[in-house]
Amino acid sequence: MRAVRGLVGLGWLGLVACPSPPADGGGGGAATSGSGETSSTSSTSSTSSTSSSSGTTVAPTTTAPAPDAGAGSACGARSPEALMDCIDSERWAEDVAFIAKSRPPGSIHWQKVQDRCAAGLEKAGFTVERQDYGTGVNVIGRREGTEAPSEVVLLGAHYDHISGCPGADDNASGVAGALEVARVLGQAALPRTLIVACWDEEELGLWGSRAFAESFTGAKLAVAFNFDMIGYASSAEQSQIFPGPLAERFPGLAEELVAHKGRADFIAVVADSSAESFALELEAHAESLGRLTGVMTLTEAEKLDEDAFGVLARSDQVSFWEQGLPALHVFDTGVFRYPAYHCFSGLDTADKLDQAFAADVLKATTAAVATAAGL
Numbered sequence: 540m541r542a543v544r545g546l547v548g549l550g551w552l553g554l555v556a557c558p559s560p561p562a563d564g565g566g567g568g569a570a571t572s573g574s575g576e577t578s579s580t581s582s583t584s585s586t587s588s589t590s591s592s593s594g595t596t597v598a599p600t601t602t603a604p605a606p607d608a609g610a611g612s613a614c615g616a617r618s619p620e621a622l623m624d625c626i627d628s629e630r631w632a633e634d635v636a637f638i639a640k641s642r643p644p645g646s647i648h649w650q651k652v653q654d655r656c657a658a659g660l661e662k663a664g665f666t667v668e669r670q671d672y673g674t675g676v677n678v679i680g681r682r683e684g685t686e687a688p689s690e691v692v693l694l695g696a697h698y699d700h701i702s703g704c705p706g707a708d709d710n711a712s713g714v715a716g717a718l719e720v721a722r723v724l725g726q727a728a729l730p731r732t733l734i735v736a737c738w739d740e741e742e743l744g745l746w747g748s749r750a751f752a753e754s755f756t757g758a759k760l761a762v763a764f765n766f767d768m769i770g771y772a773s774s775a776e777q778s779q780i781f782p783g784p785l786a787e788r789f790p791g792l793a794e795e796l797v798a799h800k801g802r803a804d805f806i807a808v809v810a811d812s813s814a815e816s817f818a819l820e821l822e823a824h825a826e827s828l829g830r831l832t833g834v835m836t837l838t839e840a841e842k843l844d845e846d847a848f849g850v851l852a853r854s855d856q857v858s859f860w861e862q863g864l865p866a867l868h869v870f871d872t873g874v875f876r877y878p879a880y881h882c883f884s885g886l887d888t889a890d891k892l893d894q895a896f897a898a899d900v901l902k903a904t905t906a907a908v909a910t911a912a913g914l
């Protein structure tokens with residue numbers, strides 16, 4: 540995630556006089572009830588009826604999961620729900636451990652991470668291109684849709700990070716997540732084309748994703764999912780910052796957070812209005828796992844207004860919004876939750892991350908992407 544700049548953003552975070560985010564709930568504050576955002580607290584029990592269907596046990600032959608497809612007993616490629624069960628968070632953790640070292644653009648480790656993106660996508664069955672746009676290199680994996688190949692669903696994550704910080708949450712977590720989702724979705728026959736991308740130079744100002752979005756032609760983008768910081772959670776009470784202006788804009792979420800005792804263990808999704816339905820799909824899947832999820836939908840007027848909700852628009856989804864394309868950001872709320880964001884207060888290392896939280900992000904996103912891709 541890009542650094543928050545300007546007094547508006549810093550003030551929201553209580554950072555004007557101090558470089559560390561406050562340890563308590565910050566300006567979270569209760570808010571009056573109202574509307575404007577969608578969310579629900581339900582933690583419905585997950586009763587996907589896929590594992591033990593009665594009678595004959597004829598395994599589907601064309602969509603059988605790979606032998607190493609993860610631990611879930613219901614794992615399969617026949618439905619979004621079955622694909623969720625193929626997520627193997629151990630693989631995610633291994634990739635995070637590899638990626639989480641200083642890797643500013645042009646460095647040796649930056650190149651290794653770029654290569655790992657390419658290799659992971661190729662192994663998952665994607666056709667891989669490296670998009671050299673002058674100052675940097677995006678890795679673009681593409682898997683043609685079976686029925687509507689000119690319609691594209693995209694999942695991206697930036698692989699660069701600022702110099703001198705390991706960037707485990709920001710954004711080794713997202714890159715590793717995109718690779719794991721790609722591995723799982725590579726097993727499915729998706730009607731629409733799926734692109735999974737590793738963006739470069741996000742921290743410099745969204746340069747990689749912008750180069751891609753500006754040159755995206757010849758196909759219809761259904762939606763772009765962005766992973767940026769998906770690995771940190773805390774179940775400690777009052778560990779989530781939810782600044783006053785956000786509480787006013789999204790009062791239902793503020794109420795939920797109060798009821799949740801300020802715990803920083805929910806999934807956040809920021810969408811523009813044209814991507815809201817995909818965000819709600821993701822939320823429904825996450826809450827089927829018992830994982831609270833908050834969707835914040837920005838209006839057309841809000842999404843590119845730095846002074847209004849710029850703190851919610853600090854990652855690669857903005858490059859798509861700039862082109863009028865639907866996009867959403869799936870994350871752990873970044874600086875509103877994680878003291879080691881950009882190594883402000885402690886190093887951003889893999890040992891601080893929460894594998895169970897990330898697993899739920901990956902499962903819910905896998906299902907949402909599969910649905911968006913027409914499965």
Ligand SMILES: [Zn+2]
Pocket residue numbers: 540541542709742881
């Ligand atoms: Zn960042």
